Amino acid sequence: xxxxxxxxxxxxxxxxxxLCKTQGNTLRCSRCQVVYYCSREHQAEHLNAHKKxxxxxxxxxxxxxxxxxxLRDMPADVLFAGDAFNTCVGHFWGVIETRPYMRARSxxxxxxxxxxxRESVQMQMEHARDMLRLCRGDNVGIRVAVPGALLQLGRxxxxxxxxxxxxxxxxxxxxxxxxxxxxxxxxxxxxxxLLRGDHTSAIGLLQDQVKKLxxxxxxxxxxxxxxxxxxxxxxxxxxxxxxxxxxSEVQSMLKYIYPAWAMxxxxxxxxxxxxxGEF
Numbered sequence: 637x638x639x640x641x642x643x644x645x646x647x648x649x650x651x652x653x654x655l656c657k658t659q660g661n662t663l664r665c666s667r668c669q670v671v672y673y674c675s676r677e678h679q680a681e682h683l684n685a686h687k688k689x690x691x692x693x694x695x696x697x698x699x700x701x702x703x704x705x706x707l708r709d710m711p712a713d714v715l716f717a718g719d720a721f722n723t724c725v726g727h728f729w730g731v732i733e734t735r736p737y738m739r740a741r742s743x744x745x746x747x748x749x750x751x752x753x754r755e756s757v758q759m760q761m762e763h764a765r766d767m768l769r770l771c772r773g774d775n776v777g778i779r780v781a782v783p784g785a786l787l788q789l790g791r792x793x794x795x796x797x798x799x800x801x802x803x804x805x806x807x808x809x810x811x812x813x814x815x816x817x818x819x820x821x822x823x824x825x826x827x828x829x830l831l832r833g834d835h836t837s838a839i840g841l842l843q844d845q846v847k848k849l850x851x852x853x854x855x856x857x858x859x860x861x862x863x864x865x866x867x868x869x870x871x872x873x874x875x876x877x878x879x880x881x882x883x884s885e886v887q888s889m890l891k892y893i894y895p896a897w898a899m900x901x902x903x904x905x906x907x908x909x910x911x912x913g914e915f
Contacts, residue, residue, distance in 0.1 A: 648754040648788055648899065655682040668693040670748065670756040689750040696744040703737040721770075729775035741767055742776045749781075749891060754789065757895075761785035780892050787896035843915070850910050859883040861907055867894050 651661045654671040655678040663679065665671040668690040673679040710733055712718030720734050728734045745763050748756045764781045768774055779802060786795035832838070853860055863870045863886045870887045871894060878884035897903050909915040 648752075648757060648790075650754050652753065653678055654686060654753065655679075665690060667691070668751060668756075669697075670751055670759055671753050672755070686751075689747070692747040693744070693751060696740070696747040700737070700740040700744050703740040707734060707737050725770055726772050728771040729773060734770075738767065738771065738776050742778055745778060745781055752895075757785050757788045761789065780889060784893040784896045787893075788899060846906070847910065847915070850907070857881050857886055859886045861911055863887070863890055864894065864897060864904065865908060865911065867898075 649659050651672040652659050653661050653674040654665075656674060658674050661672040661674045663673045663675065665673070665679070665686070668686075670693065671686060671690070673682070707720050710716065710718065710720070716731065716733055717723040720728070720731060724731045724734060728738060741763055745760050748760045748763075760781060764778045764785065767776070767778050768782075783795045783799055786792070786798065850861070857880070859882070863883070867890060870883075870890050873884075873887040875884035875888050878888050906915065
């Protein structure tokens, strides 16, 4: 990532200057289109730090545009109905001609992940969700990018809805962008939680739940918490494949969710305390 350290608190506000982090700016990088600046001077000063990721985003966007045009220009034949964006929705990957486009779109999402801005995260989420609309089976494995992006955008309820809906049937169920919303019974039945004067019992319950979650995740993959606490060793690893419960699994997934941990005050520190037996 471009600027902040692995444990830095990130505030993803709209149109934040890529250098000084002031808000409400209108000077946008014309190449990557997801970083703003407060002045030409700050844009020039940030050039060296931004150049590599900016170039990768631009190249990935151009590659995606080229693949999209190829797909739109492709004539129908016996095996291909043509007009894939209308005739193949929901099962895109099943049509071989669409696969270069889907791979290029996935590559753009991963290029955007290196850029720390709200606009970048928003674009990642929009691309991932539309890819899931086109291919509900998620053959390129982009579904994992959505929860972390939603958390970074402060859309916690949508994240919960998405994860719960995906868990019901990740292979066939569409993304929960429309239709009935799933809601946690804790929130739905206890809307007065924030109005209580004494939160002692609620805090105690939450602490117990955190410990149970910690143990459950450790049982699922013993490498996860270690990697979360030492992200610099794992964020840039790119395993060719992985199996459940392995370090490779964690390395494949960490890049999608670590930014949300890093920007949540006290989250990483809490895990450190639990790991040290101080919680």
